[in-house]
Amino acid sequence: MFGFGRKKKQATDWVDLKTQPVPEGHHLLEVNDLKMYFHTQDGVVKAVNGVSYTLDRGETLGVVGESGSGKSVTSLTIMGLIDMPPGKIEGGDVLYRGRSLVKMTEEEMEHIRGNDIAMIFQDPMTSLNPVYTIGRQLSEGMILHRGYSKQQALQRSIELLQMVGIPNAEQRVKDYPHEFSGGMRQRVMIAMALACDPDILIADEPTTALDVTIQAQIIELMQKMQEENGNAIIMITHDLGVVADIADKIMVMYAGQPVEFGTAEEIFYEPIHPYTWGLNRSIPDPVIDEKRPLTPIKGNPPSLVNAPAGCAFSPRCPYATDLCRTEQPPTYVTETGHYSRCHYAHDASFVSANAPETSRTKTMLDHAADAVAAAQEGGEA
Amino acid sequence: MLRYIARRIIQFIPVFLGVTLILFVMQNVVPGDPIKLIAGEKKLDPQTEINLRASYHLIETDENGAPIFDEEGNTIETPLWKRYISYITGLLHGDLGRSYQQNGKEVTKILSQKYPYTFKLAVVAIVLESIIGIAAGMVSAIKRYSAWDVGVTLVTSGLVAMPAFWFGMLQQLFWGILMKQWTGGGFYLPISGTGGPYAEFPSWVYYILPALTLAAVSTAYTARIMRSQLLEVLNQDYIRTARAKGLSRRAVIWRHALKNALIPVVTYIGMDFGGMLAGAILTETVFNWPGVGFETYRAISQRDWPIVMGSVTVIVIVVMVINLIVDISYAFLDPRIRFDGSNNE
């Protein structure tokens, strides 16, 4: 932990996991019933409470939820970046290429971080060290994981900056973070994360702190890089709209639990959890009739210390019954793997009666059909 | 960068004028005729008194320094503003006037004899402060809530709440008297009363206790600032970014956290060095250290105003120059300031 100037011994026998094949019967990343609790003075905060999903190369997973829903903590847990204590993994496992990240030593995790799994953060203004040049910060990971010399790393840094679309990269590499704009800094962050060609890129609200016009560029850049490198992306956001067009799978989180998980199509067209309906209703939609009211979800997320006895969403759910308020809902899984934690998810009539009309489109055809449907609905209203 | 320095120097001028003006007014509202202070118990004949007044620029003189008389044969008192101007002019030429005592010795000479002692003591103290304070604060932050951290917090709280002169006396008591067996009685203590104001301290060991005393409070502050800064920096997003790159906790602390955390600490230590050069009146008094602080204290109690004025003026200039240097080096440490300064954005 703390030693004066002792040079870290590089474990020479370490073989990069990303160069090895995914073992039979495993996915690239498997999260199984992961539980991360924080033991604080006020009690136990169940920040992540039973999260499960799988991810393969080239896929994009969207993790959607409100502030404090545990979506960031989940990915920080995967990265091993939660301080323990106060955090404690109370159960579950994370398998990367069949190897448990949870059981790895700190030193092994240092090989994984930045090399196999990289992460970019919400606020590009504060995520870069102000006292070092961009080039130095970009080089660091490559020197560490790839054994590059400073010169090689700098050369590669310039290439990376060009790749993420920073003009005049040879000059800019010598600049300090404060000389870049927010969008440019997020590009630098992406370049830094992709420097060692990782398997998985975790993006924690990468566009939230940026101007709307820049947001689309950054998302586009991430997609383009994914096409070139074939890495998987975990995109964490509070905005269902952000992941709509890029995610293959979406996990909706509420109060530390995944309340619904499915393909992007399922989440948008056949959502079976009232919370997801609420999220869908609160997306402004330029396509559908302007008169459609935006319906915010009333109330606030529950305390993670004293969670409600029954379904965590029951205090805010307009359809909650006594059953919801007293008993934790089971996980209802459809044949496709689409799952929901709602007592009534299996009830097709309940779902069809209450699920919102949606206009999200995958194809022009759907788009048109929806527009017609929307027009009709608008007419009736 | 140059513009930043120039701006700082321009800001320095009104402060300097204000400070000297305040000092000048203080000196001149002090009750008591300087000539009486100079003469002490002796009776002066009128001619000597007039010559003295002329030589201290209290009355108007001609080019040759001979006093000018009005029609009634009385001397003409020099107005305050003229005296202030001649004081400032003298100051710019390195002339701080002459002592009322010590046979009218030049203040510049007196101070130049005293300053080496103060300077050496301050250097030793600042080295102790930097090493002990930064190390203690760092370990404290890294091993937060450990026994070490609690210990550092308690010791620093105690040191901050202690009068420095009392701490110095406790050390004299401990090392010089309680530990007499071990230190050999005549330990290298400038214990008050044994050294005297003109004692020589040929060996560096004499510096230990005064320097520890002088550094005690600032070391405590340095440790506290270092601790809180490091803790704050370790909470920053860019530390998480560095960890996410795969850097070990130690590498993150040494390569990323330390430089950021040190910027305010270095600033504090720099300013503190200025403060120490200001002559540690209390430490120097307790240890009879023949430095500027002790000299100032003696001059105040003997109402030797030119020395007080002169040393305070020098001290204030030294402090302001050091602060200026600290500000400028701050700009070198922190690239954000550097660019703000040169681009004036």
Next chain:
Amino acid sequence: MSDNTTQPAGEQAVEQAQAKEFSAAPSRTLWGDAFQRLRRNKLAVAGAIWIILMVIIAISADLWVPQTLGNPTQTDSTTMASMSRLPPSLEHPFGTDTLGRDVLCRVIYGARISLAVGVLATAISTLIGLVMGALAAYNGGIWDTIIMRFADIFLAFPYTLFVIAMLAVIGPGIQNVFIAIGVLGWPSIARVFRSAILSVKENDYVDAARAMGASDARIIVRHIFPNSVASIVVYATMNIGGAILTESALSFLGMGVVPPDPSWGIMIQDGQTYLATQPWLMIMPGIAILTTVLAFTLLGDGLRDALDVKMKDA
């Protein structure tokens, strides 16, 4: 939690509604919360208890100290020689000084002077500092420049040296100590208050209040003062300890309280001569200074943690 910085759009309406409820009784919540946090801070509570104890002892001293421990200033010349510099005993818990006076008795009366200097000098500098800081921050422009340049000039002096020089001019004595420490302490308070006002002024809710047509006076009273009073309270508490230390240093140098009044600094100076033989003469008053200043520091630290708005989110 880790992702508390942004809010989903849909949630903002609810948040705003709640914020409205919240602002109905801001002071009670702030100070109530702060008090709860302060109570849990054992060090701060210990500091507060020590201060209260000292105040009670200092105020009630006349009622019981002369009867049990003797007079703090006068001495009986017939017994002086036999009573001089006795070591601590049951009768004289802290021993006696050169003139045969009880040291505990003098320490207790010294507390009166120290506490009085601490509180009064802080009150003077806080008052001047508040007025100057408010003038500078609220009026801005030329006022700000002049006042802050003036503060710079004061701050360019090494503080102790400045106070000593001032006392050399106006002469020693307890009133002059009040004045010197009080008057010369204003620039730092003015700076704290000025930046507190400026940072509050920057806040969106002040802009909002102004946009809604609130008058300047109303903005100061309703928004700026409640939000900067916390920093003033913390600063003043810590400043009392500093003033006590300065007073002891001045008295030690013989420029503060005039003997025979019992100041802790004077007692330490008296004891210096007998360091080798009767060390309690300087140890006891030193411990009195240490504990009192420490108590104010701990209370100040506790208040800062309890009142700090930044800490509230954690």
